[in-house]
Amino acid sequence: MIDLGFVLLLMAWSAGVGLRIIARFAPAPEHPTDALALSVPLGLGTLALAALVLGELGMLTSTAIGVVLIVGGVIGGKAAYEIIKRSFHTLITQSRPQGFLDWAFDLSLLATLIGTLLTSLIPVTDGDALCYHLQVPKLFLARQGMFFDPDLHETAYPLVTEMLYAVALALRGPVACRLVQWGLGLAFGAGVTALARPVLGRRARWGGTIALLVPAVSNGMGAPLNDVALASFGVATLLAWVRWADRPTLGAAALAGVLGGLALGVKYPALVWVGLLGMSMVIPLCFNNNIKSGSCNFKLILMRTIPAVLTFAAAAVLVGGCWYLRTYSYTGNPVYPFFRHTFGGSGIDEVLDPIKRPLPLSTFNLVTALGPLTLQPDRFDSFSHQFGPAFLLFLPAALFLRPPRRVLGLSALGFAFLTICLTRRQSMRFVLIAVGPMAVAVAWLALTCWERRGAAGRALIALMVVMLGFEASLSLARGRHGLSVVLGRESAEAYLMRREPTYRVGQWVDKHLPGSARLMGQDHRGFYIPRPYTMELAHRRRTGLGTFGESPQQIVDHLRREGYTHLMLCPPVPETAVEFDPTLSIHLAPWLKTRRPLFSEPITDGDGVLRHYAIYDLQSEGDLAETERARR
DSSP states (O other): HHHHHHHHHHHHHHHHHHHHHHTTTTTOOSSSHHHHHHHHHHHHHHHHHHHHHHHHOOOSSSSHHHHHHHHHHHHHHHHHHHHHHHHHHHHHHHHHOOOOHHHHHHHHHHHHHHHHHHHHHHHOOOHHHIIIHHHHHHHHHHHTTTOTTTTTTGGOOOHHHHHHHHHHEEEEEHHHHHHHHHHHHHHHHHHHHHHHHHHHGGGTHHHHHHHHHSSSHHHTOOOOOSSSHHHHHHHHHHHHHHHHHSSHHEEEEEEHHHHHHHHTTOTHHHHHHHHHHHHTTTTTGGGGGTOOSSSSHHHHHHHHHHHHHHHHHHHHHHHHHHHHHHHHHSSSOOTSSSOHHOOOOOOOOGGGGGGGGSSSSOOOHHHTTTTHHHGGGTTTOOSOOOOSHHHHHHHHHHHTTOOHHHHHHHHHHHHHHHHHHHHTTTOGGGGGGGGGHHHHHHHHHHHHHHHHHHHHHHHHHHHHHHHHHHHHHHHHHHHHGHHHHHSSSOOOOHHHHHHHHHHHHHHHHEEEEEETEEESOOOSSTTTOSSEEEEEEHHHHOTTTTSOOOOOHHHHHHHHHOOOEEEOOOOEESSTOOOOOHHHHHTTHOOOOOOOOSSEEEEETTTOOEEEEEEETTTTOOOHHHHHHHHH
């Protein structure tokens, strides 16, 4: 619970700092939760940029981070107290359910928040997190600065989320990183609610509820990745953009650009999102209720929007461009490892391999992509990271009911973002920004059907209630495997020993290998290995080691020259049980037959996959008998 308290304080800190920044550009939203939807991502993004500066200066330490937090607390403490006080008052006085459907939405939201919170309190075993989202900030903190490791290419990515994890790791630990993502999920829900408020009024929270219940979102809220973070920053950018469209000022455009720049620092898909918003600024008629069709002065609109577009773009480039400049300086490619043939420099072709696009590219397939994305989610990412049935079931019906121009425009932006991204890499985790604006349309449909009370409307409402209950139950069920830890019946160490193989291996490494040891291994997950660790597949992609007909001894000699002292193998049983590359085991098979591993243990992970872990001493020159004598 200490981690939860730390992250709640961090969110309050971010709200205060964010509000002080907003005041420099435009008036803050009147509704307190709308203000939080803008200020929390803005404050967290500012903290990430501060950590970036510390990292580039070689001062990324817990002491320096603490100084940043103290300064921010002094600057934004009063504003944070006032906005939190107003938010609680509003929640108590204006959010009471009124009717059956209100209760259905609110209970589903409550169940989802409880389920995602329980999941967020469980020790981290998520594969991608242990591979890079937590591994990268761990290495930065170990060196007290930022650097590029060509065998961990994610060190060159935009890293706003990972710098927030650096703060959490420096002051608490990996569970706090989970909770950072949970807090960003709350900000995402608040942002969708704010987008829905002009058309749904006091039931605007229906939009936020629908967005948070999407399985990919609720699943992401409990995982220290960066997908929900991208959705949160992206929706905050859209909210600031809509506020500019309603009341066009250069300050409002600059604020939208700043938030867009922060989104650019989270993940590459934000380039598409910010580009869409920038281009859409020249057609504000879709969102500005103060301008009537047929009565507007086109020349006047251009005179107002061109400076706004330039201001938006300049702010986004100024805030977010530092990540791409950093990437370019390391690799010669500003969007490394993607599109190296377009932008030059280095890159990895596998990241855009055709296998990443299981849906054949055609206009029809892209326009109707919600069908296969909903009905066959395992084709695109995984069953857990899916959109659920909300959009396939209800978006077409909402369009038939002629939604307001604002709802239609928001949905069009979300759908355009989804469609463009699917032309490159078809992963639902990468396009969660689209969930926000499309959820507003689904919530509008629910309210419209509820108010009209027709037979078709009642059927849609009944179907929606079933969907809400189903998605909320998924959130509650997701954290069941770690409930013993949350309730204090099992220690975090025991849980990790039982469910995370690399933690068990890491404990052995910490006890038996010298501090100078450096490991090369087949496992992608290196966070719990307490020595320098390199994923063999990444090293082979860069160097081509083993692809030139080298003998086993030549491969071993190469690893020794590179400074590696130990080799870790972990073939699963069977090898097809999980995605696994056995190339190294095949190439070194003759060498391995003459060696006895220092460590050998079959370990089953939390998904029930058995792996045979073995660690070999690369410095050993003898055969099996000599190795055995050395061990004795």
